[in-house]
Amino acid sequence: MKPRQHHRAESVASPDERIHGRGLRMTEQRRAVYDALMGKRDHPTAVEVFMRVKGTMPSISLATVYNCLETLTDCGLVKAVNHDRAPSRYCPNLEEHAHLFCDGCGAVADVSLRTRRQPQDVWEFPKDVIISHHEVSFRGLCPKCAAAKAGSTAGRSMVRARTSDR
């Protein structure tokens, strides 16, 4: 009976509806945090979100940012992404996707699904398990860092150091 249901989905309900749906309130702070995520569609940590939101709402506290991020995550409006034991990052992309963590610059890039094949099809599960979520992540070098490395290793005196944004 799987009705059909999304893939793009998730976004059928507006942020407000999602929040209200849980008996919660869309406050200024939650909206500001949400907007900070949606405005620049990257993968900031809670502290980075905090710094962004401070720009327009100087009175907001870090604890509130943590609370808002948790709420937004619970409501399915953003995703929390973790890598090793590094601080959690938050991702506004609700499409099915994986993440690439760049060892060169620390950036996190979205990696989208290429085929219809689901990761579950690749793995052998014990009988009778129930899978509710899956998560795929890669480590390596983003195009910029890969190029920088190729240049410094093989190439000429291509001096350039690698970008670093964290």
Next chain:
Amino acid sequence: MKPRQHHRAESVASPDERIHGRGLRMTEQRRAVYDALMGKRDHPTAVEVFMRVKGTMPSISLATVYNCLETLTDCGLVKAVNHDRAPSRYCPNLEEHAHLFCDGCGAVADVSLRTRRQPQDVWEFPKDVIISHHEVSFRGLCPKCAAAKAGSTAGRSMVRARTSDR
């Protein structure tokens, strides 16, 4: 002489060789930590390893257990597995595999590769990235917890509570 050495790569070198290969020493503590992992092939946290090793080596410190686990991980003798922001767990299984984190009992189960298809084949990477590692994890219910839930939800008065080991 290394007599037999089991299947599939990684294990071509003995633990001692791996350690020595890095100019490090195979100490009692490192062996004890390694044995604790290999003896019971589950996914203990550092503290759980600490408690196990204390049994045979009461003088060992938690800091040492952390150090040993890091060394063993760096040498490729065990894997660190992380889920959300929960304490790191350590896995002695060096085969290609994913993990299932059970929401019912907190247990971690290995999930092995079913086909020849690599997860990378499923994803679309930006041009020119370099992938060095990948990691796949699932959340859901292990067979025991799935059965327990089915029982309590659908079934009769199948009383049983769920196992809980964390």
Next chain:
DNA sequence: AGACTTAATTGGAATAATTCTTGATAAGCT
């Protein structure tokens, strides 16, 4: 074996991300 050099272990202090607590504020009814 003894001396030396360097790595490893310990126990405790220090860190860092996140969560908790408490009192003050703000939202959404009625």
Next chain:
DNA sequence: AGCTTATCAAGAATTATTCCAATTAAGTCT
């Protein structure tokens, strides 16, 4: 407006992990 409940802010508390400084153990070289 008044009431009820959710939310916020500030700082304290927690927790996993790392760092530090002093001691001990390994491995090497004579």
